[in-house]
Amino acid sequence: MKVKVAIVDAFVDGDKGGNPAGVVLDADQLSGKQKLEIASKVGLSETAFVSKSDSADFKLDFYTPQKQIAHCGHATIATFSLLSQQGLVPNKNTSKETIDGNRDIEVMGDFAYMGQTAPEYNAPVLDHSEVYAAAGVSDSRVLCAPAIVNTGNSFLIIGVKTLSDLASLTPDYQKIEAISEEYDLIGFYVFTPETNKSGRDASTRMFAPRYGIQEESATGMAAGPLACYLYQFMGMHQQIFLIEQGYSMQPPSPSCIEVVLEREGEKITGLKAGGTGKPSRYEEIEI
Known part of the structure; x- marks a missing residue:
């Protein structure tokens, strides 16, 4: 057939x-x-x-x-x-x-x-240095503490300081897979507030070896959790986020995901991701 x-x-x-x-x-x-x-x-x-x-x-x-x-x-x-x-x-x-x-x-x-559903936030129990080693980034280049965010699927969110830090990641896929299995993650979503195009809120990379994906050029189910992370932990209290991805891949495959938060007061009650x-x-x- x-x-x-x-x-x-x-x-x-x-x-x-x-x-x-x-x-x-x-x-x-x-x-x-x-x-x-x-x-x-x-x-x-x-x-x-x-x-x-x-x-x-x-x-x-x-x-x-x-x-x-x-x-x-x-x-x-x-x-x-x-x-x-x-x-x-x-x-x-x-x-x-x-x-x-x-x-x-x-x-x-x-x-x-x-x-997507309202976010759930969790801190990974393991030492943060294990997370950074899995992502292939030194502690000194990390922007903020990692967190697991779920808006339908769970992703581990990690912030790094610059586009150069993002591009130079050396992910340990075996360690990412092990952590993803332990916490039932789709994978790691690493971001920086530096972007390739003006008007964007973050540039990102996504690694999901647990699902046979070394790196993906656009991940709508991860951009939603990232927007919630930026809102909750980075003080970016806005409704619309533009997330770019795929620029650091070889060859590059640029993508842009728009995330719109739904809120009651300051609380996120839901969201939608589009493109x-x-x-x-x-x-x-x-x-």
Whole structure:
């Protein structure tokens, strides 16, 4: 059987870059084993499979080449941008069902927002120096204490001082994977307040070897936790954050993620992360 897979670049910064995701429409008849096989053959960090839902407008299942995960920001943006471009999203406000519950989606042409939950904050119990060694940064170049933030998935957030510090990270993937297993993390999200383009709030890198991803060029489910971290711990009491990612990769794949916080007084009650998706090509996978 041949399965058609759209490759869609999500969170593109302008008209280039972004993070490619596989998208399979009409996936109702595919088993979990087949979805994993397809994701493995596509070889991207995540592939989304779209099927009918009884509780939302669409059901999305997300697979890395190694396993199924609950949510994926860039694959969600890729999927709803593609659905919108094909005229399959009749209303601006829509929704997705996942294995971890439903999420609201907002679509405006090629641009899509994905809802995330109110943040939960935790400090890692292990010595901070172990975290810094795993990320490959010296203690002297760390900007602020690490924290685990969850807005649907857990990421360990670490701040470094400069773009040079960010670019020169030497991650120890084995240590990151071990820490990620211990704390049930997707991975490490390292940021600096220095940015490549003016008007941005942070530049970032994301490492998720636990899921077979050494580095990813755009991570919507990590940008949400970072925006909450910046709000909660860095005194950046604003509603909208622009997070850039992918600039430090080789080759660079620039991305930009917009995060909008929902607040009651000073408390964050929810958020949405969004960006633009652009199809780049189609593949046929034999299973």
